[in-house]
Amino acid sequence: xxxxxxxxxxxxxxxxxxxxxxxxxxxxxxxxxxxxxxxxxxxxxxxxxxxxxxxxxxxxxxxxxxxxxxxxxxxxxxxxxxxxxxxxxxxxxxxxxxxxxxxxxxxxxxxxxxxxxxxxxxxxxxxxxxxxxxxxxxxxxxxxxxxxxxxxxxxxxxxxxxxxxxxxxxxxxxxxxxxxxxxxxxxxxxxxxxxxxxxxxxxxxxxxxxxxxxxxxxxxxxxxxxxxxxxxxxxxxxxxxxxxxxxxxxxxxxxxxxxxxxxxxxxxxxxxxxxxxxxxx
Amino acid sequence: xxxxxxxxxxxxxxxxxxxxxxxxxxxxxxxxxxxxxxxxxxxxxxxxxxxxxxxxxxxxxxxxxxxxxxxxxxxxxxxxxxxxxxxxxxxxxxxxxxxxxxxxxxxxxxxxxxxxxxxxxxxxxxxxxxxxxxxxxxxxxxxxxxxxxxxxxxxxxxxxxxxxxxxxxxxxxxxxxxxxxxxxxxxxxxxxxxxxxxxxxxxxxxxxxxxxxxxxxxxxxxxxxxxxxxxxxxxxxxxxxxxxxxxxxxxxxxxxxxxxxxxxxxxxxxxxxxxxxxxxxxxxxxxxxxxxxxxxxxxxxxxxxxxxxxxxxxxxxxxxxxxxxxxxxxxxxxxxxxxxxxxxxxxxxxxxxxxxxxxxxxxxxxxxxxxxxxxxxxxxxxxxxxxxxxxxxxxxxxxxxxxxxxx
Ligand SMILES: Cc1ncc(COP(=O)(O)O)c(C=O)c1O
Numbered sequence: 001x002x003x004x005x006x007x008x009x010x011x012x013x014x015x016x017x018x019x020x021x022x023x024x025x026x027x028x029x030x031x032x033x034x035x036x037x038x039x040x041x042x043x044x045x046x047x048x049x050x051x052x053x054x055x056x057x058x059x060x061x062x063x064x065x066x067x068x069x070x071x072x073x074x075x076x077x078x079x080x081x082x083x084x085x086x087x088x089x090x091x092x093x094x095x096x097x098x099x100x101x102x103x104x105x106x107x108x109x110x111x112x113x114x115x116x117x118x119x120x121x122x123x124x125x126x127x128x129x130x131x132x133x134x135x136x137x138x139x140x141x142x143x144x145x146x147x148x149x150x151x152x153x154x155x156x157x158x159x160x161x162x163x164x165x166x167x168x169x170x171x172x173x174x175x176x177x178x179x180x181x182x183x184x185x186x187x188x189x190x191x192x193x194x195x196x197x198x199x200x201x202x203x204x205x206x207x208x209x210x211x212x213x214x215x216x217x218x219x220x221x222x223x224x225x226x227x228x229x230x231x232x233x234x235x236x237x238x239x240x241x242x243x244x245x246x247x248x249x250x251x252x253x254x255x256x257x258x259x260x261x262x263x264x265x266x267x268x269x270x271x272x273x274x275x276x277x278x279x280x281x
Numbered sequence: 282x283x284x285x286x287x288x289x290x291x292x293x294x295x296x297x298x299x300x301x302x303x304x305x306x307x308x309x310x311x312x313x314x315x316x317x318x319x320x321x322x323x324x325x326x327x328x329x330x331x332x333x334x335x336x337x338x339x340x341x342x343x344x345x346x347x348x349x350x351x352x353x354x355x356x357x358x359x360x361x362x363x364x365x366x367x368x369x370x371x372x373x374x375x376x377x378x379x380x381x382x383x384x385x386x387x388x389x390x391x392x393x394x395x396x397x398x399x400x401x402x403x404x405x406x407x408x409x410x411x412x413x414x415x416x417x418x419x420x421x422x423x424x425x426x427x428x429x430x431x432x433x434x435x436x437x438x439x440x441x442x443x444x445x446x447x448x449x450x451x452x453x454x455x456x457x458x459x460x461x462x463x464x465x466x467x468x469x470x471x472x473x474x475x476x477x478x479x480x481x482x483x484x485x486x487x488x489x490x491x492x493x494x495x496x497x498x499x500x501x502x503x504x505x506x507x508x509x510x511x512x513x514x515x516x517x518x519x520x521x522x523x524x525x526x527x528x529x530x531x532x533x534x535x536x537x538x539x540x541x542x543x544x545x546x547x548x549x550x551x552x553x554x555x556x557x558x559x560x561x562x563x564x565x566x567x568x569x570x571x572x573x574x575x576x577x578x579x580x581x582x583x584x585x586x587x588x589x590x591x592x593x594x595x596x597x598x599x600x601x602x603x604x605x606x607x608x609x610x611x612x613x614x615x616x617x618x619x620x621x622x623x624x625x626x627x628x629x630x631x632x633x634x635x636x637x638x639x640x641x642x643x644x645x646x647x648x649x650x651x652x653x654x655x656x657x658x659x660x661x662x663x664x665x666x667x668x669x670x671x672x673x674x675x676x677x678x679x680x681x682x683x684x685x686x687x688x
Binding site: 069087094123127129149174177179202 | 297305306307308309310311312313314315317453454459463466467470471472473474570571572573574575576578581583584585586587588589
């Protein structure tokens with residue numbers, strides 16, 4: 001108890017923006033949001049911290065920090081490879097390290113109005129270290145929320161019980177296969193935003209985006225007033241622009257992680273995405 | 282069975298697929314609706330006499346059920362037990378218990394209008410059994426298999442291709458069963474609309490552990506009848522546990538039929554690999570901690586960051602870092618005892634069954650056989666043991682020869 005109290009007063013002393021670290025302010029800029037996914041610790045810890053600052057400066061409205069995991073059920077080859085490389089290069093890199101990395105970025109983001117940070121992690125690292133411990137560390141570190149791709153709303157109770165009191169947003173996913181009942185559940189239980197998966201399948205670039213996206217976004221909106229962001233497969237500024245025309249946010253992962261080893265190239269790409277997304281709507 | 286069921290307090294999963302705290306469905310949202318459809322289709326099939334008749338007819342005329350219950354006297358003498366009854370799943374068409382499940386699931390796939398099935402395989406037995414059922418029912422079939430297992434089980438790879446299945450090599454992790462499950466699940470997320478995932482063991486997200494158990498319980502159901510016909514009551518029942526399908530299929534009817542007091546000692550043999558004190562092991566009950574992998578919560582070999590560890594066993598079918606959720610529950614409840622068995626112990630038992638009975642068992646099944654001497658010591662020389670020989674060992678002769686047995 002006392003350590004939690006210490007953490008809480010530490011947070012009060014910290015920069016004022018981390019007192020309201022929720023994810024929704026990413027969607028309050030009057031234009032669609034660019035959500036950037038980065039792999040924590042890739043190609044190594046130092047350069048991934050640099051990458052966070054670079055994408056913030058390049059116009060990301062929200063950053064998803066991907067936690068390396070060895071059994072990434074929802075991820076395609078680019079993210080799987082980067083995760084393996086992160087674990088190898090750092091001699092082990094997981095949820096604890098990713099929270100520390102995010103906290104370091106939040107404490108020193110390199111610009112005045114930094115984007116909020118969400119962690120994207122599989123469930124087992126949370127269970128391994130203890131949901132309460134993890135939620136507390138996220139809160140103390142100024143992390144705004146989490147996306148847990150293998151935790152559908154049906155099995156989320158334990159996590160929500162520790163996340164809600166700490167004002168950590170929990171983003172649930174919806175998919176083209178989701179029934180109205182599923183959409184309603186995800187809409188009701190999400191906070192921050194709802195993550196609409198553009199297509200059946202795992203993460204990874206797609207040369208053509210599915211024509212189901214617009215219908216899916218429309219179906220989700222019937223069940224929630226939260227912002228809806230679309231991800232999986234978005235690979236080019238042109239595709240991002242098209243998505244920005246129908247959703248509140250565009251999530252780009254593999255196409256950025258693919259460039260994450262080269263900060264300069266990555267920043268140019270993110271700036272192009274930001275221009276495309278922000279000029280829409 | 283139903284009158285006897287009243288005496289037992291054993292319950293399976295709750296409506297959300299939890300056995301105590303274990304099980305559930307921890308999967309990407311994309312496949313949740315498919316799991317719900319599967320659950321509904323399975324429930325409907327279980328009350329449809331036409332489904333039961335087709336399934337049972339195929340088990341009888343195509344698989345060759347009931348599988349014999351054979352009293353292995355020379356083996357019993359060698360291990361100093363009163364009697365050992367072998368439930369001969371090795372005599373099934375395709376040589377293992379896996380076919381009981383794949384016929385059931387492929388029939389379900391057909392009812393659900395899915396013309397394409399996929400599967401993961403370790404030893405190749407489940408892959409062959411899926412390819413077989415798919416050929417029988419005219420379904421397109423793709424099987425995910427780790428590259429290391431493709432090397433260890435070349436014969437089964439060829440059989441799958443003969444049967445018209447596509448074998449998709451998985452070159453990730455150690456190239457074994459767990460990697461094949463991950464690859465199959467990723468693929469299923471992509472093709473969920475037209476593809477049925479035929480899961481090979483009593484694991485994965487709900488409703489799979491229950492579906493697989495229901496299609497494998499024929500092992501225990503038959504054994505109960507066959508033992509009763511001979512007026513025999515076993516003191517112990519033994520099966521090997523990879524994910525746990527032949528074991529739960531054997532144990533479950535006994536759990537339903539008996540109150541806790543007169544339940545025989547139920548023993549599951551899990552793979553210790555090179556030993557519990559090494560990192561090359563597959564003993565998830567002995568060494569694992571509860572966690573989520575492949576869509577369910579159960580005992581799991583994992584590192585301190587929560588990454589699933591790579592398992593090891595000489596037997597490709599037991600080479601898995603987790604265990605089916607119902608077994609985790611049975612372990613916690615003290616209803617089944619799980620005992621680790623090393624490669625070396627399994628090899629000794631493998632050779633012993635060959636020499637005493639003229640039966641070449643699967644190396645997986647040899648893990649169960651390896652427990653007989655310990656049981657004799659514990660239960661005495663008059664004890665009667667029922668043991669499920671989950672499969673035959675043709676697929677294993679290269680691996681066993683490499684280990685120097687029989688030469
Ligand atoms: C002959 C045989 N026995 C046992 C197993 C282990 O699976 P389970 O624990 O699901 O019965 C396998 C798996 O491939 C097998 O081929």
